[in-house]
Amino acid sequence: MAIYVKFFASMRDLMGDDRIIDTAIVQQNSINNVDDVWNYCADGKQLSANVLIAVNMDYVDAQNEVKDGDEVAFFPPVTGG
Amino acid sequence: MTIMIRQETFDPWAMLDEYQKNMSQLHGQYGATAVFVGTMRDFNEGDNVSEMFLEHYPGMTEKHLENICLQATGEYHLLETLVVHRVGAIKPNDPIVLVAVWSAHRKQAFEACREIMEDLKSKAPFWKKEQLKDGQDRWVEKNTRGY
Numbered sequence: 001m002a003i004y005v006k007f008f009a010s011m012r013d014l015m016g017d018d019r020i021i022d023t024a025i026v027q028q029n030s031i032n033n034v035d036d037v038w039n040y041c042a043d044g045k046q047l048s049a050n051v052l053i054a055v056n057m058d059y060v061d062a063q064n065e066v067k068d069g070d071e072v073a074f075f076p077p078v079t080g081g
Numbered sequence: 082m083t084i085m086i087r088q089e090t091f092d093p094w095a096m097l098d099e100y101q102k103n104m105s106q107l108h109g110q111y112g113a114t115a116v117f118v119g120t121m122r123d124f125n126e127g128d129n130v131s132e133m134f135l136e137h138y139p140g141m142t143e144k145h146l147e148n149i150c151l152q153a154t155g156e157y158h159l160l161e162t163l164v165v166h167r168v169g170a171i172k173p174n175d176p177i178v179l180v181a182v183w184s185a186h187r188k189q190a191f192e193a194c195r196e197i198m199e200d201l202k203s204k205a206p207f208w209k210k211e212q213l214k215d216g217q218d219r220w221v222e223k224n225t226r227g228y
Contacts, residue, residue, distance in 0.1 A: 009136055009208035010220045054206075057141035073138060079221040080135070080166065080207025081119050081178050081198065 001068040003031065005041055008075035011051065015041060015074070023068055035062040037072050050077055082154065084146045085165045086137060093118045093165065093179040100163055104183070111160050111183040115194035123173035125221070129214040135168045135177070138206040142166075149200045157193035159184050164197065166207065199227045 003026055005019040019041055021031065029040055034055065038047045053060055054073040066072060083100070097116060123130055150162045165179040180198050184190040202224045209221040 006138075008138055008206065009210070013220075052206075054138075054141055057138070057144050059204075073141070075138065075206060076208065076220070077223050078202075078204060078206050079209045079224050080137070080205050081202040081224065 002026070003037060003066055003068065004071045005037060006071065006073040008073065010076045011074050014045070026068065031066065033062070033066055034060060034064050034072060037066055038062070038074065047074075051075070052077065082147070082150050082162045083164070084143055084150065086139075086142060087165060087167055088169045090167070090171075090175050091165060091179075093176045096165060096179065097163070097181055100181070101183075104161055107160050107183065110185065112185050113187040113190035114181060114183050115187070115190035117178070117180045117194055117198045118176055119178040119198075121171050121173050121175050121177055125211060128211075130173065130211045131214045132173075132212040133171045134210045134212075135171055136208045136210070137166075137168050142206050145205050146201065149197050149205070153182070153193045153197050156196075157182075157184060157189040159189065159193055162193075162197070164201070166201075166205075168207070195227075202227060 001023050003021040007015045031037055031040055034053050047062060052075050053062060055064055055066060055070055121133060146164050150164060153159060154162060159182050161183040163181040167177050180194055182190050182193045210218055211221060212218045
């Protein structure tokens with residue numbers, strides 16, 4: 001299992017390709033919430049206040065817990081319609 | 082309730098006509114149909130726009146639109162709901178979105194159509210990247226407020 005991290009739109013330009021964080025790495029790095037996921041992927045970049053976050057396709061905030069098998073997505077404000 | 086995310090261009094009026102004809106089980110029950118169609122402009126933020134690419138989050142977009150429509154159906158006693166949204170490469174004058182709702186009375190239809198559209202604009206995970214006529218491209222950073 002793993003945590004699957006996705007970036008959309010301008011967040012993909014900023015962060016690059018989607019990531020898969022293997023279970024062993026999740027445990028070694030004590031990745032427990034969305035903020036931890038971001039810090040593992042972000043190479044020192046700050047999580048901007050206007051970035052939207054989803055876990056398993058539901059909106060959450062950065063303190064939301066994550067677990068093995070979760071899909072975590074980061075994306076900018078939406079502009080459909 | 083029908084939610085469609087389409088790569089291909091579509092004619093919202095032909096689609097609406099076909100959809101309503103196929104709602105035979107509801108004929109006689111609805112007294113109001115409210116429709117919103119969004120179309121691509123060739124200008125934005127003072128610049129000429131030649132093309133646009135619409136990205137979405139497969140799975141979450143459909144899930145979110147279904148939730149919006151279910152919520153509106155309960156709140157406004159809707160009889161039927163149709164949401165169609167384009168993704169991919171879009172040209173000016175192409176339809177982007179169709180929202181249509183059917184209810185017994187106009188108040189519910191007007192309000193539900195507006196509420197679905199405003200929720201879609203502010204929360205459904207779609208993102209526009211514009212190609213400007215001078216060759217540059219840029220992500221659209223935010224939608225205008227509808228209220």
